[in-house]
Amino acid sequence: GDSVTQMEGPVTLSEEAFLTINCTYTATGYPSLFWYVQYPGEGLQLLLKATKADDKGSNKGFEATYRKETTSFHLEKGSVQVSDSAVYFCALRVGRDDKIIFGKGTRLHILP
Amino acid sequence: NAGVTQTPKFRVLKTGQSMTLLCAQDMNHEYMYWYRQDPGMGLRLIHYSVGEGTTAKGEVPDGYNVSRLKKQNFLLGLESAAPSQTSVYFCASSLGSQPQHFGDGTRLSIL
Numbered sequence: 001g002d003s004v005t006q007m008e009g010p011v012t013l014s015e016e017a018f019l020t021i022n023c024t025y026t027a028t029g030y031p032s033l034f035w036y037v038q039y040p041g042e043g044l045q046l047l048l049k050a051t052k053a054d055d056k057g058s059n060k061g062f063e064a065t066y067r068k069e070t071t072s073f074h075l076e077k078g079s080v081q082v083s084d085s086a087v088y089f090c091a092l093r094v095g096r097d098d099k100i101i102f103g104k105g106t107r108l109h110i111l112p
Numbered sequence: 113n114a115g116v117t118q119t120p121k122f123r124v125l126k127t128g129q130s131m132t133l134l135c136a137q138d139m140n141h142e143y144m145y146w147y148r149q150d151p152g153m154g155l156r157l158i159h160y161s162v163g164e165g166t167t168a169k170g171e172v173p174d175g176y177n178v179s180r181l182k183k184q185n186f187l188l189g190l191e192s193a194a195p196s197q198t199s200v201y202f203c204a205s206s207l208g209s210q211p212q213h214f215g216d217g218t219r220l221s222i223l
Contacts, residue, residue: 043214104154
């Protein structure tokens with residue numbers, strides 16, 4: 001079935017470091033791909049999305065490119081900040097019911 | 113902007129008690145969803161609704177019931193709470209193929 005696999009955390013980095021959080025997927029058809037972010041005590045917020053192969057989603061300095069050949073949607077940021085500390089979820093959407101399948105989440109800690 | 117509002121935010125129940133979680137959205141979204149979030153498990157879909165008066169089962173529906181009598185509200189019920197239902201519950205809504213909007217969650221503990 002359809003699924004999302006993302007790297008396990010926690011990931012701990014120093015401020016201004018380069019960030020990569022890996023995400024791969026398995027899906028029938030042509031899914032849309034998402035990254036959501038969850039700050040402490042809050043719900044999930046959409047960070048970025050891509051709807052077709054080779055699309056690049058970007059927001060707040062984060063980027064991810066929809067790679068159909070490697071079924072991947074890795075999240076990257078060139079210089080992280082303490083305020084980026086959160087849990088990040090990779091997700092895909094399939095089917096007419098708009099259901100989303102989430103990865104298990106990656107907790108990110110940024111040290112000052 | 114209210115967006116998606118969940119009530120209550122916290123609740124402690126005893127095993128066997130019943131309760132209803134309320135989700136309300138003011139964005140005129142057709143689709144609504146209930147998830148549970150557990151450590152190391154990500155979010156799992158409990159039930160969802162593609163329109164007023166319709167509901168469908170998600171990945172982990174057992175022990176829960178839902179109702180969508182009004183377009184703006186989606187209720188999640190626990191008829192007889194069990195400790196395994198201790199979790200954080202999130203409601204979400206969306207319009208067609210647009211991304212889902214989430215509420216801030218309900219933290220539920222079953223003793």
